[in-house]
Amino acid sequence: MTKIQFEVLRYCYENKTIDVETFAHELYKPEEVINDAVEYLCVEGFIKENMVTRKGEKELESHKVENAVILAAGMSTRFVPLNYELPKGLLTVKGEKLVERQIEQLHEKNIMEVVLVVGHMKERFEYLVEKYGVILVETTEYTSKNNHASIYAAKNYLKNTIVTSSDLYFSENIFQTYAYDSYYCTLYMSGKSAERGIETDGDDRILDTFYGDKCYDIWVTLGYAFFSKRFSKKIIEILDKEYELPETTNKFWADIQDEHLEELYMYAKRCNNGVIHEFDSLEELREFDDKYLNDSGSKIMKKICYLLAVQERNIIGLASLKKIRPSIFRFRCKGDIYICDVEPDENEKISYDGRVYYQCRDVQEGSVKLFKMDKNIKIGGRYSVDLQKELDQLYDFSHDFKEYHETALPLCAAENVISPFANLPLSFGFQERYIMNNTYSFNMDDNFIGCEKLFPFYQKISEVCERIFGAKYTDPRPFTGMHCIDMITKTNCKPGEKMMILDKAHGGHASVKPVVERLGVEVISAPYDLDENDLDYEAVNLMVKEKGIQYILLAPSDLIKPLDIEKIDTTNCVLMWDCSQLMGLIAAGLCPNPLKTKRNIIMFGGTHKTFPGPASGLIMTNEKNLHELMEKEINPKFLRHSQMHQKICLLFALVEFEQYGTAYMSHMVHCSNYLGEKLRDAGYDIANIDGQISATHQIFIRCSKDEMDTIYDNAYKCDVTLNKKHKDLFYGYGIRLGTQEIARYDWNDEALDVIADILIQLSNKDINIDEVRKMVANLPKKIIHYAFDNEIVDRFRNLMQ
Known part of the structure; x- marks a missing residue:
């Protein structure tokens, strides 16, 4: 009998019926796998008419959990200051003592023999002998060794044994009366985790464990474990040999298991998030039980x-x-x-x-x-700071940053570089100067004397944006694309109104929903057609009409084809179009500009992606009423200092882009399609729309989670910047590439061939890191093209002399 067949038998026994959908959810297996297990159990006579037979009960009884060992000897030093007064396992959480809750949960599963390994403040646990009939076992080495000492102290009780820690809190009773073989509870952790990650086979047997950079979006061991008789016998044999070794002193029992994983193998018991709680500090406990915020006892x-x-x-x-x-x-x-x-x-x-x-x-x-x-203790009126050390650290930080970005292969779709010309205003002293209002609301009465010298720059930004984007009203005051969203929604939307947004799963920016919801606006997901990789425009328009939706906010972060904004009916709603990823393409005339054709639209975005400007924000509209809502409210209500050096850098970038943008954007799209075709020819699953790999700077590689993690981990090691994705848009998992920065260096097809070879190598688990790093280092120099020449730059640079 396989593990999955056993688990289905156990679930059937515990639930008195067969519910394939529920079993699949609880066991994290496809329903067809559950159906196959049910069929086997029925054919072999373990189940009949959805009930476990006597034969099935005998099978379960042969795998019965015999007892439990609870580890409670440690000092819990991270749990200051409560650990000085009370063992962590005796803390009362949500009205119950931690260790008592676990003992009662074990009894509920008919596990009556409970062994408690004590050490620090051992006397505090003695009452449990009378209350629950527990067996106390003492270890005297809790200060000099790690928790393997507690396992060794309880070795005479190890058989088919649950091993848990007294300070865990299980919101559901996940102990088992029967167990197929040894297992460790596991949880899925999104993002980076400091816990112990695992790799398993199809039956959930743990094949490998690891810490560090690999522990990202992964299952980790957390909670209790179950030792089978086989496992118990083997770990005692190993501890008998290694217990007194100096190198074993500080090891957890799981560390010893890792070193002998073939002999001490376990399975993963996959648990739902929110079931297992481990509190490493008082502050973590405060988040779970707010009683501890003001009265920890x-x-x-x-x-x-x-x-x-x-x-x-x-x-x-x-x-x-x-x-x-x-x-x-x-x-x-x-x-x-x-x-x-x-x-x-x-x-x-x-x-x-x-x-x-x-x-x-x-x-x-x-x-x-x-x-x-x-x-900063003052000595003789001066601060006792090692100035040379401080300067050396600043130099090292700066050197590391500069060296990395000079040599790394930049394929992150969210970053770009700006030219020497656009960088010039950073040195002119604009950042220290102050101006209130914008182009259309400026007046001296609200301002400081001298601000009139800044006002012409705002006017020029509006003038250039009207030429490039056809915008009657321009507002460059926001600092970033997200700041634009914040300013637009604060000034336009009211609590209780409805807004349709592009979901994160369909490529939308993840921050939009929380930003809008905090204003009290009701958020509705836009209908999306994954087959077309686009909005379902007919459904969008129907939903807007039927639900009375006042706003549509589309902020696509992942896109290989511009959304067809023209198909959205904005007669009775305002369209807020975040064009951050497309701003350069729109400015170059290579992407439709809805600002010129649609009513009731606000177009905005960050200015440092396909548009090669500083990290700033830009809002544009042709609707006077929408413009006035923002113009009069953003400053001074929501914004005081607008960071003029950013705005003037943006102006310089706009003027430069007007001359070179079309050639730059054309090369960028060429890079996306050429590189994407090379990767597709090499066997990568490259997304495409109507046969075209990309109409933007982005390339989507769709792949398994394992391949995605391999590519990402290798990219990190080889100095390649890219993004990994877990979205429906990628059919589950994938990698997003961006070509806007390599296009700015005007790298040719020969360089793109090398980049394709590098990316192909990244999917190799046995990658030769040194060889790939050499390939990255031998790419052409990073010289910014599509920019003004030195003669023009030097003319402005002379202002600093």
Whole structure:
């Protein structure tokens, strides 16, 4: 019997019926796999008429969990200051003591023999013997060894045994009465995780474990484990040999398992998020049980609050300093950093991390002494800062950044470079100057004397944008594309109104929904046709009409074809069109410009993607009423200083783009299609629309999660910048490439051939990193093209002399 067949049998026994859909969801398996298991169990006589037979019950009984070992010996040093007063497992969380809740959950699963391994404050657990009949086993090595010492102390009780920690909280009872073989509970972690990641086979057997950069969007071990008799016997044999070795001293039992994974194999028990809770610090517990925000029950916390005249919620950033002395910990309170010693001596200062913390006078209460960091101690009227060290660090940071971006292969679709000409205003002192209002609302009464010298730049931006984009009204005050969304929605939308947005799964920007919802606006997802890789425009228009939707906000982040905005009926709604990814193409006339053909539209975006400007924002419209809503509200209500150096850099970039933009954008689209075709010929699944790989700077590689992770991990190692995606738009998983920066360097097809070879190598798990890094380093020099020549740049640069 396979593991999945056993699990289906167990689920059927526990639920008294067969529910394929539920079983598939709980076991993270396709329904066809569950159906195959059910068919096998029926044919072999383990199940009949959706009920487990006597034969099936015997099979389950042969896999019965016999007992449980709960680890409760540690000092939980990260849980300062509560760990000085109470073992972590005895904390009351949501009305129940952690260890008692687990014991009761084990009893519910008919696991009556519970062994508790104790050490630190062992006497505090003695009442559990009478209350629950637990067996106490002591380890005296909890301070000198890690939790493998607790496993070894309980070796006489290890058989078919659940092994858990006293400080875990399971919101559902996920203990099992029967188990096929050894397993470890696992959770899926989105993003980067510091936990122990796993790789499994089709039956969920753990093949490999790892930490670090690979632990990204991955299943990790967390919670309790189950030791089968086989596993228990083997780990005791290994511990008998290795327990006294110096190199074993600080290891978790899972570390020892990793070193002997073939012999100590386990399966993954996949659990739903929100079921397993592990609290590494008081602040993490506060997030789960808000009782701990203001009343942790700690006498030490109460003393600190009394001494500093604050509430417990003001004590944050708690961290043990056990490496200095076990009795001290650090915390922050209202901007100051303190060290607390719960077993103080006569010392009046503590040195930590290059700073000196001095005893706070008149703030000692009983056994608690506080020390406070005196920020930048003044000596003879000067700050005691190692200036050379500070400058060296700044130089190193700058050198690393510059060297990386000079050598890396830039295929991130969200970044670009700006030319020497567009960079010039950064050196002219504009950033320190102040001007209120915009082109259309400027008046001297609201401003400072001297701001009239800045006003012509705003006027020129409006003038150039009218030529390039056909915009009657332009607002360059926002700092970024997201800031544009913030400003537009704040000035146009009212609580209770309805807005349709492009979902993240369909390429929309992930931040739009929370930004809009915080204004009290109801968000509705735009209908999308994945086959066409485009909106379902007929459904969009019908939904707008039937639901009375006032706004449509489309902010595509991932797109290989511009959305066909022309098909949206804006008669009774306002269209907010984030063209960040397409701004350069629109300005070059290579992409439709709805601003020229549609009513009730606001076009806006970030100016540093296909448009090669500074990281700034730009809002444009031809509707006077929409313009006035923003013009009068953005400044001074939501924005005071508009960062003029950004705006004038943007102006310089606009003027330069007007001359060279069409050639630049044409080459960019060529790069996308040429590179995409090369990758498709090499076997990559490259998305396309009507036979064209891309009408933008982006290329979509669709692939399995495993291949996506391999490409991303190798790209990180080989200095290639790109993005990985987990979206319906990529049919699950994929990689997004952008060609806007390599096109700015005017790299030819020969260079693109090399880039294709590099990307092909990135999917190889056995990649030769040194060879690929050489390929990246040998790409052409990064010289910005499609820009004004040195003669024009030098004319302006002379202003700095």
